[in-house]
Amino acid sequence: MTTHLPHPHHPDVPEEINGLRMTRQRQEVYRFLLGERSHPTANEVFMRIKEALPHVSLATVYNCLEALVQHNAIRKVNFDREPSRYCPNLAEHGHFHDETTGTIHDVKFKPGISLADVLDLPPNTVIKDVEITLRGQLT
Amino acid sequence: MTTHLPHPHHPDVPEEINGLRMTRQRQEVYRFLLGERSHPTANEVFMRIKEALPHVSLATVYNCLEALVQHNAIRKVNFDREPSRYCPNLAEHGHFHDETTGTIHDVKFKPGISLADVLDLPPNTVIKDVEITLRGQLT
DNA sequence: AATTTAAATTAGAATAGTTCTTGATCCAAT
DNA sequence: ATTGGATCAAGAACTATTCTAATTTAAATT
Numbered sequence A, B: 001m002t003t004h005l006p007h008p009h010h011p012d013v014p015e016e017i018n019g020l021r022m023t024r025q026r027q028e029v030y031r032f033l034l035g036e037r038s039h040p041t042a043n044e045v046f047m048r049i050k051e052a053l054p055h056v057s058l059a060t061v062y063n064c065l066e067a068l069v070q071h072n073a074i075r076k077v078n079f080d081r082e083p084s085r086y087c088p089n090l091a092e093h094g095h096f097h098d099e100t101t102g103t104i105h106d107v108k109f110k111p112g113i114s115l116a117d118v119l120d121l122p123p124n125t126v127i128k129d130v131e132i133t134l135r136g137q138l139t
Numbered sequence C: 001a002a003t004t005t006a007a008a009t010t011a012g013a014a015t016a017g018t019t020c021t022t023g024a025t026c027c028a029a030t
Numbered sequence D: 001a002t003t004g005g006a007t008c009a010a011g012a013a014c015t016a017t018t019c020t021a022a023t024t025t026a027a028a029t030t
Helices: A024-034 A042-049 A058-070 B024-034 B042-049 B058-070
Strands: A075-077 A085-087 A093-098 A104-109 A125-138 B075-077 B085-087 B093-098 B104-109 B125-138
Touching (some): A024 A042, B024 B058, B058 B075, B058 B085
Parallel strands (some): A093 A125
Antiparallel strands (some): A125 B125, B075 B085
């Protein structure tokens, strides 16, 4: 089944991102993530965009998220084996998981610091992706 | 069903680790991990220790691994949402995932470096656990 | 040494996030 | 308008892990 909804113009979301055609569903997913700092799960995205697209399916949300990740529009973030979360912050950063509240906060690097300065990497290593996760409490 | 196997003395594995009684199953799991640098999954541990304990169950392997993690005898390591892997290296270190071969290498910090020197942590943050994952290629 | 009690183990069922399948629908280009 | 490839929807399938219930083991006590 399809939505048969009009395809309104969303001036804040372009027609295309890094070569990915922005369908109505992808727009809603992306637009919601842009306004969220809470690193929502696929299911949370699903629940939220159903308000705008009542017939959207969870599989489509997964498809949209995966497409956006593949085209470097968003990042997928994992904590242990909890449900994956999605993050529109493309700058290199880590994630602090506050165990008291369950909330997740982006953590920036101090200016001028690169991971290679810190880690004893094997020679001839090409790093394509870095993930830094911190767990603890805000007191 | 039970093994009815004798409980041989393994001089390289103590009777107790950090207050955790080392049953035969826990000994086999722990001993195998100590000799492995490949960060095996629960299933890989299971397949391997079946040679010594033919009647061991996968649930028991999960129980043993969890008990060892809880008592700080080993570490649980996650890459995205792939099956969890287990690591006997207790020193603070990261993991480099070589995408070409699929192998995982421990990565040490450069001496004298602490994460707090590198990250812009919010004030009043108590860090209980850090996980650093790198993905890339060895050329 | 027998009894009691708690912990550990096992086998299989249950769970949950994610992926897959299939058919329908949309969209761009002819 | 038609065609062909991409996208979507609904639900089934998959899989790593956890849970349940029953059994067995080990430790503590008599």
